[in-house]
Amino acid sequence: MSAIExxxxxxxxxxxxxxxxxxxxVGDDEAATDHVVLLDHDALRDLAxxxxxxxxxxxxxxxxxxxxxxRDAIMRSFELxxxxxxxxxxxxxxxxxxxxxxxxx
Numbered sequence: 001m002s003a004i005e006x007x008x009x010x011x012x013x014x015x016x017x018x019x020x021x022x023x024x025x026v027g028d029d030e031a032a033t034d035h036v037v038l039l040d041h042d043a044l045r046d047l048a049x050x051x052x053x054x055x056x057x058x059x060x061x062x063x064x065x066x067x068x069x070x071r072d073a074i075m076r077s078f079e080l081x082x083x084x085x086x087x088x089x090x091x092x093x094x095x096x097x098x099x100x101x102x103x104x105x
Contacts, residue, residue: 023036
């Protein structure tokens, strides 16, 4: 039995005064979904290891979400830390995935 294939995720993050705006597309078919994710400097510092890019954090966050819900159920526009309201394990899991566990930043 093969695992369900994850749809491709493309994203572009643009620096803004308070952080980044990331435009994310999940899928490359007619069912593709588009999302706008806002990420501020504090959230990047709190969730990712020093030196991690906004793109790395947002990409891994979407992989996390897609393991738990279909792409069309993901909000179309949100601030990245909002994920913690829906998934209590998000912070620990995203830090683990990005290699930031136990890092005091």
